[in-house]
Amino acid sequence: MDELGLDNELQQLKGTYQFVADLLVQYSFKIAGALVILLIGLWLANKVSQLVARQFEKHQIDITLSNFVSNFVRILVIVMVAIVALGQLGISVTPMVAAIGAASLGAGLAIQGMLSNYAAGITIIVTRPFVVGNTITVKHVTGVVQDIFLGQTLLTNEEGEQISIPNKHIVGEILHNSFANKLVETQFTISYDTDPEQVIQSIQAILQASSQVYQEKACHVGINDFASMGFELGIRYWVPTQSYYQDKYQTNLAIYTALKQQGISISCPVKEIHLSH
Known part of the structure; x- marks a missing residue:
């Protein structure tokens, strides 16, 4: 019985070996061809992607759009090469494409929010509103x-x-x-007894001499309104966004100090309360 079992195992191993050998003989060239096609395709995808990126850089196109297009082209070339490689192995991609389409439809319904973000991202990259x-x-x-x-x-x-x-x-x-900048808007009130032109000129001089204020855009100082306590002056100027609050606070302090040195006081808001007996 032991010799019979050993013979059966040898026959099974021999049959397995013969099957693998026939399979390699039949498909070895196809597998090798598919691997060669895949390696050449990966090399070609990287070269085409780099070529697209260089063209975008040459024409000084936004780096975000350049990265998106070059990566998309790379993926597209890889997918096309993979389809050719599968065809070399004799594998039909038609059922696979249909299955991927059906799966994509179900996944699309499940991740609708994510897809809407991606679609909006493509719109931002292409239209470049910022x-x-x-x-x-x-x-x-x-x-x-x-x-x-x-x-x-x-x-x-x-x-x-x-x-x-x-x-x-x-x-x-x-x-x-x-x-790269952000607008600062400030209002304060001065007495009607104060010369508004003097105050406006003083503030404009401070803004023009300030290193915190972005000088490429004009600063505006003027009478914003006529309040019950006096002239309401409005100030508009630009500062770098990264130091917005720091520059705003320092500029406000410089304006207050200059007005104080000139003896100009800022009116305090007054609220009237009437008590009925």
């Missing part, structure tokens, strides 16, 4: 654009916080882009 380094305000959130991804846009503020905004909340919303 680029890295710009200051944007969307839905009452302000920050400097640090990076733009397909799914989200990253902002940073003066405190060093990182703010992630899903791209679907940017596209279709009211978007403010002040590039």
Whole structure:
């Protein structure tokens, strides 16, 4: 019985060996050809991607759009090469494409929010309403654009916080882009006995001499309104977004100090209260 069992095992091993040998003889050239096609395709995908990136850089096109297009071209070439390699092995890709399509439909319904973010990201990259380094305000959130991804846009503020905004909340919303700077608006009241032209000239001199104020855009100082306590002066100037509050506070202090040295006082708000007996 032991000799019979040993003979059966030898026959099974011999049959397995013969099957593997026939399989290698039949498909070895096809497998080798598919591997060669795949390796050449990967090399070609990297070369085409680099060529696209160089063309975008040559024409000084935004780096975000350049990265997106070059990566998309690379993936597209790899997919095409993979289809050719599978065809070399005799594998029909038609059922696979149909299965991927059906799976994509179900996955698309499940991750609809994510896909909408990606679609919005493509819109941002193509239309470029802002680029890295710009200051944007969307839905009452302000920050400097640090990076733009397909799914989200990253902002940073003066405190060093990182703010992630899903791209679907940017596209279709009211978007403010002040590039690298942010507007400062300040109002205060001076007495009607004070010469407003003197005060306006003093403030304009301070703003023009300040290193914190962005001088490429004009500063505006004038009478904003006529309040019950005096002239309400309005001040508008620009400062770098990354140091917005620091520059605003220092400029306000410089304005207050200069007015105090000139003997100009800022009117205090007064509220009248009438008591009925």
